[in-house]
Amino acid sequence: MHEYSIVQAMFDQIERVAQTHGAQTVRRIRVRIGEFAGVDPTLFQSAYEVYRIGTPCADAVLQIEHVAAGDDLILDQVELEVR
Amino acid sequence: MCGECGCGDEKIVPVDVHERMLAGNDRAAQHNREHFHENGLVSINLMGSPGAGKTLVLEATARALGRDAKLGVLAGDLATDNDAARIRAAGIVAESITTGTACHLDADMVHHGLHHLPWRTLDYLFIENVGNLVCPAVYDLGQDANVVALSVTEGEDKPLKYPTMFRKADLVLLTKVDLLPALDVNVATIEENLRKVMLRPAMLLVSAKTGQGIDQWIAWLRGVGRPRGAACATGIGVEP
Numbered sequence: 001m002h003e004y005s006i007v008q009a010m011f012d013q014i015e016r017v018a019q020t021h022g023a024q025t026v027r028r029i030r031v032r033i034g035e036f037a038g039v040d041p042t043l044f045q046s047a048y049e050v051y052r053i054g055t056p057c058a059d060a061v062l063q064i065e066h067v068a069a070g071d072d073l074i075l076d077q078v079e080l081e082v083r
Numbered sequence: 084m085c086g087e088c089g090c091g092d093e094k095i096v097p098v099d100v101h102e103r104m105l106a107g108n109d110r111a112a113q114h115n116r117e118h119f120h121e122n123g124l125v126s127i128n129l130m131g132s133p134g135a136g137k138t139l140v141l142e143a144t145a146r147a148l149g150r151d152a153k154l155g156v157l158a159g160d161l162a163t164d165n166d167a168a169r170i171r172a173a174g175i176v177a178e179s180i181t182t183g184t185a186c187h188l189d190a191d192m193v194h195h196g197l198h199h200l201p202w203r204t205l206d207y208l209f210i211e212n213v214g215n216l217v218c219p220a221v222y223d224l225g226q227d228a229n230v231v232a233l234s235v236t237e238g239e240d241k242p243l244k245y246p247t248m249f250r251k252a253d254l255v256l257l258t259k260v261d262l263l264p265a266l267d268v269n270v271a272t273i274e275e276n277l278r279k280v281m282l283r284p285a286m287l288l289v290s291a292k293t294g295q296g297i298d299q300w301i302a303w304l305r306g307v308g309r310p311r312g313a314a315c316a317t318g319i320g321v322e323p
Contacts, residue, residue, distance in 0.1 A: 001218070002186060002187055002217070002218035002221055002222075003136075003184060005185070005236055006104050006105065009104050009105055009106075009107055009108070010104045011101060012106065012107065012108070017098055017100055021096060021098060023096070027095055029105070036246065036250055037221070037247070038217065038218075038220050038221040038248075040245035045112065055312065060157075064314060065096070071247075071272070072295065073103055073104050073105060073221075074101060074102065074103055075100045075101075075102055075103075075104050076099070076100060076101055077097055077098065077099050077101075078097075078098050078100060079095055079096065079097045079098075080095070080096045080098060081094050081095060081096075082094055082095075082096050083094065
């Protein structure tokens with residue numbers, strides 16, 4: 001269940017990006033997960049549902065793009081709500 | 084501000100990140116790798132199921148290579164110091180990394196583990212990963228090569244069931260081959276399955292108990308970091 005530690009790493013990245021832009025809230029997260037990344041997208045989504053509670057991502061939509069025959073494990077884009 | 088998505092809400096800012104989620108681990112792994120190379124150390128990430136024979140392979144390696152080269156082991160386990168204790172009994176330095184509930188080692192754990200090992204004096208560092216055919220494959224530790232121990236008792240289709248692990252492997256050690264006469268397992272089928280998933284198929288048949296294949300394994304180790312050639316061609320089964 002390394003998906004949990006990967007989601008944790010992604011949250012650290014998102015927090016850094018949000019801080020840089022002075023954002024309190026994340027609206028959308030786009031990630032790319034390859035077939036050979038060794039990460040199960042369903043488990044990734046489940047881990048995300050657990051971690052998001054009480055964070056700036058609490059209401060953010062997670063969009064997972066599946067990549068056939070790739071080993072991508074990429075945080076592509078975040079949409080931030082900036083006051 | 085939100086000219087890109089056209090939603091009309093000026094408060095929404097799309098930010099392109101395009102970074103690997105494990106970028107933090109990758110940086111820590113690169114840090115380990117630089118340390119290893121500065122000190123002329125060859126590092127091996129040894130992975131495999133619980134009970135695949137990883138520790139036994141390391142004990143056999145200690146006997147075969149321990150006189151010619153300085154070896155060290157970082158042994159990852161959820162609990163207990165048993166593996167490191169066994170390896171120390173074989174005469175080489177070993178330290179445990181107890182991961183608690185974590186199913187894999189990451190680069191930071193290895194870095195912390197190094198603080199308890201005289202790693203600068205070593206020629207070879209073996210990182211015995213947590214027994215698991217899934218999660219360890221995802222994390223770079225800074226190693227020069229990934230080796231997967233697969234025992235003959237695990238069945239022929241493990242490479243197909245756990246493709247990510249075998250895809251990342253530079254070498255598969257087919258362990259416990261002394262048991263083959265008692266099993267209904269076809270080595271050619273395992274080899275065929277490895278060819279389907281490994282990027283550069285390479286397999287050696289070994290028995291830590293009888294010593295079969297240990298010489299070829301040592302020869303393979305001596306070739307890590309050098310262009311692949313004769314050392315691997317002596318292997319039975321899959322060619323380099």
